[in-house]
Amino acid sequence: MKKCIITGSNSGIGKAAAQKLAEKGCTVVLACRNLAAAEKTRDEIIQSTGNQNVYAMRVDLSLIADVKNFVKEYTEKYGSLDILINNAADFDLSRKSPLITTENNEAQFATNHLAPFTLTNGLLPLLKKSDDGRIINIASQGLVLYPNIKFDFDNIKGQKNYSPAKTYYQTKLAQLMFSISLKEKLEKTNVSVYAVRVTNVKIDINRYPNLSPFMKSLYKMKSRFSISPEQMAKVYVDLAIGEKQMGFYYDEKLKEVRANKYAYDKDARDKLWQLSENLTK
Numbered sequence: 001m002k003k004c005i006i007t008g009s010n011s012g013i014g015k016a017a018a019q020k021l022a023e024k025g026c027t028v029v030l031a032c033r034n035l036a037a038a039e040k041t042r043d044e045i046i047q048s049t050g051n052q053n054v055y056a057m058r059v060d061l062s063l064i065a066d067v068k069n070f071v072k073e074y075t076e077k078y079g080s081l082d083i084l085i086n087n088a089a090d091f092d093l094s095r096k097s098p099l100i101t102t103e104n105n106e107a108q109f110a111t112n113h114l115a116p117f118t119l120t121n122g123l124l125p126l127l128k129k130s131d132d133g134r135i136i137n138i139a140s141q142g143l144v145l146y147p148n149i150k151f152d153f154d155n156i157k158g159q160k161n162y163s164p165a166k167t168y169y170q171t172k173l174a175q176l177m178f179s180i181s182l183k184e185k186l187e188k189t190n191v192s193v194y195a196v197r198v199t200n201v202k203i204d205i206n207r208y209p210n211l212s213p214f215m216k217s218l219y220k221m222k223s224r225f226s227i228s229p230e231q232m233a234k235v236y237v238d239l240a241i242g243e244k245q246m247g248f249y250y251d252e253k254l255k256e257v258r259a260n261k262y263a264y265d266k267d268a269r270d271k272l273w274q275l276s277e278n279l280t281k
């Protein structure tokens with residue numbers, strides 16, 4: 001029975017993936033910042049699948065100390081891990097200025113990049129013990145609209161003309177850069193690293209009450225062309241427990257795609273890794 005952690009699994013794609021993995025008999029740990037929401041999801045999944053091995057754990061991914069605490073608690077409690085899906089993300093487009101955490105990091109960068117970096121590295125000793133460890137990181141199809149995007153090392157706190165959308169894509173680029181470096185580092189191990197290019201997937205607009213009426217109507221229009229979280233989650237599940245794939249980055253049809261050119265830049269990736277290490281010490 002495979003053990004799996006999915007972050008941000010109380011809603012959307014993460015919840016749909018948790019449901020499917022539980023159906024397939026996996027032990028699933030829902031790693032969420034809102035424990036009550038995670039427990040509600042756990043109960044629903046147990047009831048609908050009959051799989052009793054679904055658990056809720058609390059972690060606020062915007063805080064590195066919390067992530068480290070989660071790693072410690074998980075390791076002590078469960079002692080093994082086969083699959084880590086870094087699904088959660090902060091993409092609240094209603095934010096007008098950077099939200100700086102109590103640890104002095106910009107919240108989107110912390111949640112979407114520094115947390116997966118810390119969580120993955122913290123759980124690597126367990127994943128390496130698995131005979132088929134898998135790490136799945138989540139990027140976005142929206143990055144295709146920015147073919148020349150580069151990681152802005154001078155704007156990690158959103159100090160220059162903050163835009164939540166631009167910051168979001170910076171963090172998704174960082175996820176790809178991190179994933180490529182990680183894949184290289186784990187080449188000679190039993191751990192596979194994949195990234196998913198999530199397409200336009202229906203979101204629950206009620207989860208974002210502070211969006212402007214304009215943004216709400218934009219989301220409403222977008223949702224006419226969206227696929228369901230369940231459809232997207234199928235790719236998470238294929239990469240998590242399906243046959244090992246030889247490639248790295250996959251779209252919603254499980255077709256291999258290229259990441260942005262800059263994501264492969266080794267010097268930039270090494271610089272980002274070093275920065276991430278320094279910020280999460």
Ligand SMILES: NC(=O)c1ccc[n+]([C@@H]2O[C@H](COP(=O)([O-])OP(=O)(O)OC[C@H]3O[C@@H](n4cnc5c(N)ncnc54)[C@H](OP(=O)(O)O)[C@@H]3O)[C@@H](O)[C@H]2O)c1
Pocket residue numbers: 007008009010011012013014031032033034037059060061062063086087088089090091111138139140141142198199200201202203204207229
């Ligand atoms: N939907 C799309 O069209 C789309 C497109 C491209 C990429 N993606 C990516 O797909 C993934 C899943 O998105 P989704 O559409 O399923 O969105 P969603 O339903 O809004 O799910 C996001 C999840 O992340 C969690 N989260 C946010 N901040 C957190 C924090 N500080 N600590 C712990 N958990 C936190 C949320 O928890 P709360 O419930 O507590 O807020 C929620 O469970 C994300 O990585 C997103 O960037 C989505």
